Amino acid sequence: SQKIEQNSEALNIQEGKTATLTCNYTNYSPAYLQWYRQDPGRGPVFLLLIRENEKEKRKERLKVTFDTTLKQSLFHITASQPADSATYLCALENSGYSTLTFGKGTMLLVSP
Amino acid sequence: DTAVSQTPKYLVTQMGNDKSIKCEQNLGHDTMYWYKQDSKKFLKIMFSYNNKELIINETVPNRFSPKSPDKAHLNLHINSLELGDSAVYFCASSFSQSTGEQYFGPGTRLTVT
Numbered sequence: 001s002q003k004i005e006q007n008s009e010a011l012n013i014q015e016g017k018t019a020t021l022t023c024n025y026t027n028y029s030p031a032y033l034q035w036y037r038q039d040p041g042r043g044p045v046f047l048l049l050i051r052e053n054e055k056e057k058r059k060e061r062l063k064v065t066f067d068t069t070l071k072q073s074l075f076h077i078t079a080s081q082p083a084d085s086a087t088y089l090c091a092l093e094n095s096g097y098s099t100l101t102f103g104k105g106t107m108l109l110v111s112p
Numbered sequence: 113d114t115a116v117s118q119t120p121k122y123l124v125t126q127m128g129n130d131k132s133i134k135c136e137q138n139l140g141h142d143t144m145y146w147y148k149q150d151s152k153k154f155l156k157i158m159f160s161y162n163n164k165e166l167i168i169n170e171t172v173p174n175r176f177s178p179k180s181p182d183k184a185h186l187n188l189h190i191n192s193l194e195l196g197d198s199a200v201y202f203c204a205s206s207f208s209q210s211t212g213e214q215y216f217g218p219g220t221r222l223t224v225t
Contacts, residue, residue: 032212034212034213041219042218042219043116043202043204043216043217043218043219044155044202044214044216045216046213046214046215049212049213087153089155093212099145099157099160099168099170100157100212100214101157102154102155102156104152104153104154105153
């Protein structure tokens with residue numbers, strides 16, 4: 001069966017460090033993978049999209065990698081700040097269905 | 113200006129009632145979605161509409177009936193509400209069916225007692 005796995009335990013890091021979140025998937029062949037941020041009581045906010053033929057994508061302090069052989073994406077936030085504290089969701093496109101399937105998300109806590 | 117808006121923000125009702133949630137997007141997008149996020153924070157697609165036409169219905173009970181009067185609006189009507197319907201419902205939109213990024217509304221927290 002299809003699965004998207006994100007670490008369910010919260011990731012606690014200190015301000016200024018690099019946060020790395022993992023998204024693993026099985027039985028998918030996504031054309032692209034996305035990362036979203038969700039704050040408590042709010043809707044998810046799109047951050048980055050990476051296509052199957054791209055290895056890496058960057059946007060300001062964010063970097064996403066996509067390894068279709070390992071079936072894994074890594075999401076990095078460099079020079080993390082307390083304001084980066086949120087839940088981060090990865091989402092895979094369902095080939096041919098034009099919909100997204102979301103992982104359960106990983107909560108990131110950045111302490112000053 | 114709010115890109116994707118939903119009303120109401122909170123909805124508390126009793127079992128067996130019928131309720132509606134409204135969604136509007138002012139982004140000019142062709143495709144709109146309804147998602148359900150349960151108490152475990154799992155976000156799951158319910159429906160997808162493209163240019164007012166239903167394209168995806170992810171095995172949602174037929175007590176849930178989406179309606180799209182125009183491509184900027186997608187409403188969700190729920191009949192005979194059950195306790196298990198309690199969740200946060202998110203509306204979202206995207207430029208087209210094949211465009212990846214989606215823009216989400218603020219959510220409607222539905223509590224069925």
